[in-house]
Amino acid sequence: MNEIRKEIMEEVYLTYLPADKFKTGELSIQMVTPLRKETAGLNAMLPAVLRRGTMRCPDMESLAAALDRLYGAQIDYTVRKKGENQCVGFVAGFIDDAYVPANEKLMEQVCRLMGELLLDPVTRNGRFLPAYVEGEKSNLIDAIRAIRNDKRDYADLRLLQEMCADEPYGVSRLGDEESAQHINNQKLYQHYQNLLTTSRVEVFYCGSCSWERVESAVLEALSALPRGVVEMPAVAQLSLPPEEPRLVTEEMDVTQGKLSMGFRCDNTDIPAMIMVNLLFGGSSNSKLFLNVREKLSLCYYASSSFHRVKGIMTVSSGIETKDYQKAYDEILKQLQAVQRGDWEEWEVPGALSTMINSLQSLSDTQGGLENFYLGQAATGQAEAPEDLAAQLRQVTEERIMASAGTVKLDTVYFLKGKEDVQ
Amino acid sequence: MKETKYTRIGEKTLWTKLANGLSVCIVPKPGFARKYAFFSTRYGGMDMRFQLNGEWLDTPAGIAHYLEHKMFDTEEGNALQDLTKNGAEPNAFTSNAITAYYFDSTEHFYDNLKILLSFVSVPYFTEESVAKEQGIIGQEIGMIEDNPEWQVYKRLIECLYKTSPARVSVAGSVESISHITAQTLYDCHKAFYTPSNMCLCVVGDVDAAQVLSITEEILPKEGGPVIPRDYGGEENLTPAVKESVCRMEVSMPSFLAGFKCRPGKGGEAQMRQNLIGDLACDVLMGESSPLYAKLYADGLINGSFGSCYEMLPGVAYAYAGGDSNDPKAVQQAIIKEAARLVKEGIDDAYYQRIVRANFGSTLKSLNSFENIAVSMVEGYFHGYDPYRFPEVFDSIGKEDLIDFLRENIVESHGAISIINPKEESNS
Structure with a gap:
């Protein structure tokens, strides 16, 4: 890919990926700011309130009408966690000029609308509209509570909250309910002004328009963006596990228990750790999948993820409450197998192949590319998917074992059923 | 293959029907690294009552889904692993009306296509492996039943319909799947996994001739009879329950x-x-x-x-x-x-x-x-x-x-x- 990345205004970066194979163009404008317990809720609520209306399109109905006329262009607000940063803003998808019957140019119009959403919200007496703030406040609180509905997500979130209780990484991307309750119009508006001035802005475009068209559309849309002292994106710190792993157990009225385990990885060999995770539980050919799920039928699902900017690996599994100890032991046994280099001949090339496939496939979806490049930008990394693929091909079995050897259990979170329901 | 161009949407398709009755569709996608193969049979959760060899058969709720799980077993091991070893991302799903097996991969596409066609067309079940699956699917059913979105949907369909098999969960229940045996699975495979009841669709930058020759080489030479199905007759438009x-x-x-x-x-x-x-x-x-x-x-x-x-x-x-x-x-x-x-x-x-x-x-x-x-x-x-x-x-x-x-x-x-x-x- 011939990507271009350039600072087009003070601390405003445009990443440009030319591609004409898609039916659509994708444009994203994101504010990147360090993740903190005190501001997470404000940041999460802000794009939702902004998405309610602009001076030109002051309510959802007129915004939706404007988007319909742009051939069903979509502008979604997003709230994401990238390392120890929160990224909030808008992502737009709109059909490529080639398929617009009336020869209209959609990118410029979509970009202008995004700029208005960000910089020209509908206000009254120097505040947001109270109805929008109240509505989105209760939506945010509902969304925070709704995490409980999906027990798998809930268990994974609770694990990180417990494990990283004293670190920004333990803060959920939506913040917590208590802080959300304290948000009011005045605080939110103040925070908005502050965020516009101090956050790094990352703009991303993928589609068939030229660099010049995109750059000038973005410059125009953001011309009113105030710039002050910009706070740099946070760099996550690695921590060590406690002497003895912590165990947290909670009860809920559910049929299936959820066992989540968090590990700290005390090494900086990222490509090798990616391989460790793939072998351990990161694919459908991993040790967790083949042994814990398939061979022993201990879980319906069992998989691991590697949070590379934070040096954390987590395991997520769904088990019968009565099988807790068996599943726990078996998961650790599989990790030990990776540490010892106890694998069959096909496992390492298979894992590598899986990862290469997913890196090569990235360039086939605009959403995947946007998310990848935002993650890279927010965590200060520069390599393209193909660079990462090249590094992975260099990883030796010795490096995998050495990296796996530094992986230590930190926290266990178990969500168990109230009674052992069959 | 029959080529059709669609200028208003910038797309093209190639279609053909092989001698064994299988329909093959290729959607060319130049410039994409991914290649995607989707092999599907017109057989889903609703097809519980059908005619085979002149006799009406009633099969347990959830059998199409159960069969989907078991199809990955091969005499040599497991097709899922064979595909994953080649870097492919394989998966399958069963809906009300179809069962589909698919993968995408950027490398080794034709090898992976051979594996896909072969494991879907050659059943291999043992009583032991079928019994073992009860646990895994039972857990899956438990997980689905805990999901509020699924519950609210299932209950709506039960309100709307009195007799239609749409009422029945695609995965069945722990009770219904306990009646499934290796023999019932073989019967259903024989009835519905015939080339003439199936369709292969490949999306990506592939060589059409090679796709066809692999398909002809791997799949059975004969199609199969049309299988009559019973969906319980058309209902009136009044819901069963409000x-x-x-x-x-x-x-x-x-x-x-x-x-x-x-x-x-x-x-x-x-x-x-x-x-x-x-x-x-x-x-x-x-x-x-x-x-x-x-x-x-x-x-x-x-x-x-x-x-x-x-x-x-x-x-x-x-x-x-x-x-x-x-x-x-x-x-x-x-x-x-x-x-x-x-x-x-x-x-x-x-x-x-x-x-x-x-x-x-x-x-x-x-x-x-x-x-x-x-x-x-x-x-x-x-x-x-x-x-x-x-x-x-x-x-x-x-x-x-x-x-x-x-x-x-x-x-x-x-x-x-x-x-x-x-x-x-x-x-």
Whole structure:
């Protein structure tokens, strides 16, 4: 890919990926700011309130009408966690000029609308509209509570909250309910002004328009963006596990228990750790999948993820409450197998192949590319998917074992059923 | 292969039918690294009663899904692992009407295609491996039953239908799957996994000749007989029950309101009916409708609200829902707004932009290889060409939507399913 990345205004970066194979163009404008317990809720609520209306399109109905006329262009607000940063803003998808019957140019119009959403919200007496703030406040609180509905997500979130209780990484991307309750119009508006001035802005475009068209559309849309002292994106710190792993157990009225385990990885060999995770539980050919799920039928699902900017690996599994100890032991046994280099001949090339496939496939979806490049930008990394693929091909079995050897259990979170329901 | 170009959407398809009756579709995608193969049989959760060798067979609920799980077993081991070793991402699903096996890969595509075609066409079950799967699928059923979104949907369908197999969960129940044996699985495979009941769709930058020669080499030379199926006869449009309410571990009430509609009859008319149903839902309660804005502003719905029109074998229904603190008020507002539109008509400019938006989002869905393959295969099984959507859009007018709303979105066709929070979490 011939990507271009350039600072087009003070601390405003445009990443440009030319591609004409898609039916659509994708444009994203994101504010990147360090993740903190005190501001997470404000940041999460802000794009939702902004998405309610602009001076030109002051309510959802007129915004939706404007988007319909742009051939069903979509502008979604997003709230994401990238390392120890929160990224909030808008992502737009709109059909490529080639398929617009009336020869209209959609990118410029979509970009202008995004700029208005960000910089020209509908206000009254120097505040947001109270109805929008109240509505989105209760939506945010509902969304925070709704995490409980999906027990798998809930268990994974609770694990990180417990494990990283004293670190920004333990803060959920939506913040917590208590802080959300304290948000009011005045605080939110103040925070908005502050965020516009101090956050790094990352703009991303993928589609068939030229660099010049995109750059000038973005410059125009953001011309009113105030710039002050910009706070740099946070760099996550690695921590060590406690002497003895912590165990947290909670009860809920559910049929299936959820066992989540968090590990700290005390090494900086990222490509090798990616391989460790793939072998351990990161694919459908991993040790967790083949042994814990398939061979022993201990879980319906069992998989691991590697949070590379934070040096954390987590395991997520769904088990019968009565099988807790068996599943726990078996998961650790599989990790030990990776540490010892106890694998069959096909496992390492298979894992590598899986990862290469997913890196090569990235360039086939605009959403995947946007998310990848935002993650890279927010965590200060520069390599393209193909660079990462090249590094992975260099990883030796010795490096995998050495990296796996530094992986230590930190926290266990178990969500168990109230009674052992069959 | 028969080549068709679709200039309005910048697409091309290649179709052929092999001597054994298998239909093969290739959708070329130059410039993409991914290659996607989707191998599907017209056999799903609803096909429980069918005729084989002149005799009617009743098979247990959940058997199509069970069979899907067991198909990955091969005499040498497991096809899932063979594909993953080659860097492919394989998976499968069973819906009401079809079962599909697919993978995507950037490398070793043709090797992976051989594995896919081979494991789906050669069954290998033992009593022991079938019995072992009961545990895994039992867990899956447990997990699905804990899911509020699934519960609210299943209960809506049970309200709407009296006898249709659409009522039955695709995965079945722990009880129903306990009756499945290796023999029943072999019977179902023999009936439905014949080339003439299947369709292969490949999306990506591939060599068509090589795809065909691999397919001819691996698959059986003979097709199979047409299998008559029984979906319990067409129901009238009155729901079995008007409402279902239950409690689960959720933070706020969620609901689905459904309306029974006349089933499709296949062919391009079915595709047209589908688009009319979707457009009517959008005009009535889509994100840019006056009703949506009002319900949102009144705090009766939030961003989780959505609506759609669904057509399954022998049944069709429109439904809408999400989280709400007053589901019945939303249901009533929908019925009232439909009546208003029928009476006052649809504003012309509004109608035009809804059609624009629908065209845009249908076009957008062509970025997804999965969507392309699923719609090609479904279109093939129902006798229409999904890439003709711009022409079919052109053939639809406001009056079609009004007719749809008048006939379907009325109190007498409606039912509602509600999930309330448990008392203790309702603080």
